[in-house]
Amino acid sequence: MFRFTSIVKFLIVLFSALLIASCTPQHKLVYLQDKDDRPATRFDSLPSPYLIKTGDLVHLDIQDFNLESKEIFTRERDHMRGGGTGQNNIGDPQLYVSSFSVDDTGYIHLPVLGSIQVGGMTVEEANRVTQLRVNRFLKDATVKLRLVNFRVSVLGEVSRPGNYYVFQPQVNVLELVAAAGDMTPYGNREEVMLVRSVNGMEMTIFLDLTNRNVLHSPYFYLHPGDVVYIQPNRVAKTTGFATIPWGIIFSAISSTILVINFVR
Numbered sequence: 001m002f003r004f005t006s007i008v009k010f011l012i013v014l015f016s017a018l019l020i021a022s023c024t025p026q027h028k029l030v031y032l033q034d035k036d037d038r039p040a041t042r043f044d045s046l047p048s049p050y051l052i053k054t055g056d057l058v059h060l061d062i063q064d065f066n067l068e069s070k071e072i073f074t075r076e077r078d079h080m081r082g083g084g085t086g087q088n089n090i091g092d093p094q095l096y097v098s099s100f101s102v103d104d105t106g107y108i109h110l111p112v113l114g115s116i117q118v119g120g121m122t123v124e125e126a127n128r129v130t131q132l133r134v135n136r137f138l139k140d141a142t143v144k145l146r147l148v149n150f151r152v153s154v155l156g157e158v159s160r161p162g163n164y165y166v167f168q169p170q171v172n173v174l175e176l177v178a179a180a181g182d183m184t185p186y187g188n189r190e191e192v193m194l195v196r197s198v199n200g201m202e203m204t205i206f207l208d209l210t211n212r213n214v215l216h217s218p219y220f221y222l223h224p225g226d227v228v229y230i231q232p233n234r235v236a237k238t239t240g241f242a243t244i245p246w247g248i249i250f251s252a253i254s255s256t257i258l259v260i261n262f263v264r
Contacts, residue, residue, distance in 0.1 A: 033210050049122045050147075050223045057099040057149040058108060058118065058126065062134060064141040099148045112137065123147050123169075152222050154180045156230035157187030172221045173207060173214075176228055186233050193229040194219055 052058070100108040106119020113133050118126035127145040134143050150166035159181025173192065177183060194205040196219075205219045214220055222228070 033212060051120055051122060052102060052106075052118050052126055052147065054102055054104050054106065054119060055149075056102045056147060056224075058102065058123075059099040059146045059148045060110065060130065061144040061146070062138070062141055063144065064138050118145075147224065150224045152176055152224070153227045154230065155227065157184045157232050158182065158230050159184065166222075166224075170221050173209065173219075173228060176222065177209075177230075183230055188231040188233045191231055193231060194222075195227040195229065196223060197225055 100110060102108055102119055105117075107115045107117050109115050113130075116126075116130055116133055118129065121129070123145060127143060130145050131143040134141050146169060148167055150168075150171070151163055152166060152171065153163050154176055155161050158177060161180060164176060164179055173194070183189060189209045190211075192207045192209055194207060196203050196205065207214050207217060207219060
């Protein structure tokens with residue numbers, strides 16, 4: 001009897017230790033903590049802002065009191081109202097069909113306004129150039145130019161990995177993670193990998209989303225084409241505890257103990 005009791009105690013201690021080891025500590029699951037014991041992340045230089053390139057799609061919105069003149073310069077998109085693309089979207093997908101493509105020479109070709117060079121410019125610079133062209137035709141009109149081919153990807157330990165199309169001026173890492181259904185409990189929130197192409201070269205940046213200082217990082221907001229990879233927690237994933245059917249194991253142990261007691 002003493003031997004049987006010792007075996008039961010040993011099994012309970014063993015599986016309790018395994019269960020504790022498979023759990024992710026609470027402080028590793030909380031975003032944007034105040035980590036005063038860690039110095040703020042320093043960057044030698046800020047990355048260059050995104051520059052419009054060939055193949056990009058821009059949407060032109062002209063605000064003017066004269067609605068008839070406004071329609072001359074923009075494309076109609078009423079037929080898309082209430083529709084959807086079936087893709088993973090952040091923002092308004094209706095802008096996509098009413099946009100203008102940047103050609104091989106960096107120009108967009110607009111009704112009445114003609115061709116305007118926007119390649120190699122930031123969105124703000126392209127907006128100013130377009131505003132000057134519109135001023136030739138309309139008085140007191142306001143131009144709002146937006147980039148609509150904004151696609152980012154998220155991989156790894158999230159509920160819904162994949163490509164996400166952003167139809168708004170900007171999106172940050174946390175918004176992308178939220179759109180992907182948040183990280184799983186095994187996602188490494190302290191070393192989120194961001195892959196970005198700069199001047200044809202791939203660069204890798206690691207972000208600590210548990211540290212509030214990440215809000216001030218120049219890499220917190222994403223650029224078109226960015227890839228975010230949520231790495232698995234080394235302890236929880238590499239040991240294989242994430243895939244162990246704990247319910248079945250404990251049920252089997254309980255049944256075994258009951259059978260042994262009955263037999264004895």
